[in-house]
Amino acid sequence: MPSLPVERQGQGEPFVWLHGFTQTRHSAQNFLSIVAGSHEVLSMDLPGHGEAADVQADLVETASLVADSLPVEQIVLGGYSMGGRVALHVALAFPYRINKLVLLGATRGIASPSQQRQRREEDELRADRIATVGVEAFLDEWLAGPLFATLPHDPNERARRSRDATGLASSLRLCGTGTQRFLGEDMERLTMPVLLIAGALDEKFAGEAIDMALSLPDATVALIPDAGHAAHLEQPDAVAAVVNEFLAK
Numbered sequence: 001m002p003s004l005p006v007e008r009q010g011q012g013e014p015f016v017w018l019h020g021f022t023q024t025r026h027s028a029q030n031f032l033s034i035v036a037g038s039h040e041v042l043s044m045d046l047p048g049h050g051e052a053a054d055v056q057a058d059l060v061e062t063a064s065l066v067a068d069s070l071p072v073e074q075i076v077l078g079g080y081s082m083g084g085r086v087a088l089h090v091a092l093a094f095p096y097r098i099n100k101l102v103l104l105g106a107t108r109g110i111a112s113p114s115q116q117r118q119r120r121e122e123d124e125l126r127a128d129r130i131a132t133v134g135v136e137a138f139l140d141e142w143l144a145g146p147l148f149a150t151l152p153h154d155p156n157e158r159a160r161r162s163r164d165a166t167g168l169a170s171s172l173r174l175c176g177t178g179t180q181r182f183l184g185e186d187m188e189r190l191t192m193p194v195l196l197i198a199g200a201l202d203e204k205f206a207g208e209a210i211d212m213a214l215s216l217p218d219a220t221v222a223l224i225p226d227a228g229h230a231a232h233l234e235q236p237d238a239v240a241a242v243v244n245e246f247l248a249k
Contacts, residue, residue, distance in 0.1 A: 004044040004069045005051040010036025014075040015247065017043045018066065018083030020105075020230070022142060022168060024050035026160045028080070031232040034240035039076070039247065044069055045162075046086060047175070053167030058174045063089035070097060076247060078102030080232060082171075085109070085180060092186055101190065102243055104197040105205045105229050108187065108212060109180035119178030127169035135165050150201055150228035157233060187215040194219045195246040197239060199227030220246060 007025045015035055019027050025043040032041050047055040047062050057065055067090055070077075077098050079087030084106025091098045110116045130138045139161055143151065162168060173179075194216050196209035200223040213219035222242045224231040232239040 002052070002055050002065065004046065004055070004065055006042050006044045006069055008040060008042050009033065010038070010040050012039040013247070014071050014073065015039040015041050016066075016070060016075050016077050017041060018046060018077075018079035018086050019043065019049070020081035020083050021171060022049070022139060022161050023080075023083075024160055024162050026050070027157060028232050028236070029156075029160075031236035031240050034236065035243055035247075038244060042071070042075075046083065046171070048164070048167035048169075048171030049162040053162060053164035055167075056170050056174060059086060059089050059180055060093075062086050062175060063093050066090050067094045067097060074099040076100045076102065078104070078243070079106065080104040081106065081229065082175060085177070086175070088183060088190075091190055091192070092183070095190065095192065098192050100192055100247065101194045102197070102246065103194065103209075103212075104232060104239070105199070105202065106196075106212075107177065107205065107208050108184050109182040110177060111182045111184060116178050116182075120176065121178075123172040123176035123178055127172040130165045130169050130172075135163050135168065138165075138168075147202075147229045150199070150226075151230050151234055154233070184215065187212060188217065191217050193246070193249070195243065196221045197224065197231060197242060198222075199224050199229055199231035199234065201227060202229045202231070205229060222246075 045052040047057040084103040198206040198209040
């Protein structure tokens with residue numbers, strides 16, 4: 001089984017961070033460097049991204065790969081968007097490894113089978129689009145979408161995006177939201193403290209965070225003012241402050 005490349009910074013209790021689609025372990029450095037002031041932050045390239053671009057794995061397989069890359073002691077696990085969905089799978093499969101869980105812009109999946117199928121078809125078209133127009137043009141289109149309407153242009157963050165067309169297409173086909181089994185009935189099994197974060201301007205995922213909290217035994221919801229889907233990129237100080245407060249409890 002392949003290993004996932006891991007980046008480490010800071011000292012203290014381990015905090016593992018899983019990036020979103022098109023990102024890498026080097027993304028969100030402003031946010032992660034603040035958390036690294038009090039924790040050892042470990043970020044890793046997920047399958048299809050960065051130096052793991054040639055790794056092909058679905059969400060269940062990715063959860064096992066992440067677990068194999070974690071420290072042996074209990075850790076705090078966090079993830080954004082796609083990385084949040086991976087984190088959910090890790091926490092459900094290996095709950096004894098997770099002390100606390102942090103989810104930003106994450107979802108339990110799609111409950112409707114017809115909507116699941118539609119999303120799979122949309123992601124298949126996106127995967128084909130990457131091969132047609134190339135990664136740079138696809139990134140332009142992806143980041144110009146309504147999900148990132150409030151995300152300011154940051155050349156440094158853009159430079160940290162993954163550039164492997166085959167890997168990104170594989171990630172869409174194997175780990176897209178439409179491929180995910182709806183996890184709504186599994187939430188009650190997550191007995192560790194869970195922090196659910198969303199940008200207040202990201203209405204869909206803010207609502208999802210609130211809905212998830214209703215079925216979790218120990219949940220805290222934090223909506224970040226003046227932030228959209230990528231709240232940790234838009235408001236890194238505010239998101240880091242919420243995370244640090246949660247980790248200090």
